[in-house]
Amino acid sequence: MKPPIILDRRALLSAALGAVALGVTACAGDDTPQAALALGAPLPDSVPKGTKLVVGDKEHQKAIEFSGEAEKFSFEVEWANISGGPQTLEAFRAKALDIGSVADIPPIHSHWTNIPTKIVASKFRQDPLNHPIYRLGVAPGVTVTTIADIRGKKVAYSPGQAQGALVLRVLHKAGLAKEDVKLVELPSTGDVYATALASHQVDVAPIGGVQVKRYETKYGRDGATTIAHGLRDDPGHLYVPATVLTDPGKAAAIREYVQAWARAWRWREANPDEWIERYYVKDQGLSAEDGKWLVENAGVADIPPSWTEAIARHQETIDLLARETGNKRLDAADLYDRRYESVAAEALATENLR
Incomplete structure (x- = not known):
């Protein structure tokens, strides 16, 4: 495994992007400049050669690797030893990370700290009140x-x-x-x-x-x-800096990553014994008993084809936090890049047809 990325705290992201990004950008390792992709413009169909994504998703990284999904990527992935909201946001500030895996609060907090981000994948838990985090x-x-x-x-x-x-x-x-x-x-x-x-x-x-x-x-x-607290606490998201999505190569690679991310969730559920042994026991040093408890407590992942209900719940959280913290109210829909809305669910549907 590569050593953890060291963050440069002085490297800060610029102010929020407009609806149309101007200038040029280039994929990592590719000297050919490409026109920046406007936020909301159709995603490119293919990933250019030389494209690279830096991903901070410590746990699910292993599922992507164990399931064989990592071997199928048409781009380079560098795994960063980064997790949680504060570390991820720090990495975004330093332009050291393309994708982070978090719950529902970091995407809100990023906007309140002038680092615009977009959610590109979402998962929840089926029967969430009986399978709380x-x-x-x-x-x-x-x-x-x-x-x-x-x-x-x-x-x-x-x-x-x-x-x-x-x-x-x-x-x-x-x-x-x-x-x-x-x-x-x-x-x-x-x-x-x-x-x-x-x-x-x-x-x-x-x-x-x-x-x-x-x-x-x-x-x-x-x-x-x-x-028990009796509340839903199950959102899990992949989110990225808005600046990353203006790179057409990275935007296309992110779609491919989201597809693999979804399939790896189903692999975890279909292979619980292997997941427990290879990840919880050998990688994390837990007992098999603890690993089994974690798998059973997590239940089944719900990866919906529509984010409409999730956005409504996210809005309720935003409104509560805004009142309690004094921060500006945000429109939850602005936190999501709906070009990716059905990507994960469609990947699972296609897999089920095979």
Whole structure:
């Protein structure tokens, strides 16, 4: 695996693009300049020789490789050891990344920080309330059995990330204001939240993935618990800087990447034992039991052919965040590049016909 990309913090993206991009651009490794592609213009039919994409999608990268999809690319892919909203946005600022994999908050935050981006692929979970990504972790000895009980508690909060938005949505659902709790700003990476709960730095924190199982197992004997929040928390997106989409070669390569991305999701679901052994056990060092729990908890990926409902839900999140943070209201539809709307679903449909 290539070493992680080192970001140049001084390299910032320019201001938001207009509907029509001017000038010329060239694909990586290709000295022939090409006219910039207008945002919204039809996607090119083919990927020019020499095109390269830098992709930050640490987990699903392995599914793309294990499934054989990576070998089919007509362009070069460089995998970046980057994940999560803050790292991805930092890489976008430095022009060091073409595609990032995140939840629904980073695309909002990117626009609020003057880095226009577009969502090019979206996935959700079938039966999302029974297959949540997060549960609310409760510190040992703290009594919280419903979301209303978080009143007066210290709650972990990460602005600009999915966990932070989930906290605001939970407060809203419980009829509470931010002033009714004490928000403690902490990064949500790794096991930071679980550690903060165990040390009573916070009373409540959204924890996800295998951290849920590990937290309950490790600290349950001390009185630690987790509770369901009862909200959808399942969006997963691929998003790219708007500037990248003005490069016709990259725009075409992104379409091909989205197709492979979708097929690799179905491969994961069709080959759970191999995925658990090769990724969770051998790559991540988890036990087979933990890997099985993660697969079962994730359920089945829903990759819809239309984003209309997703955009409506995204708008609700934007409106809530705008009110709570004082940021400008955005039109959720502006976060999506609908030229790619049906690409992933059509790739799956074509695969099913074979």
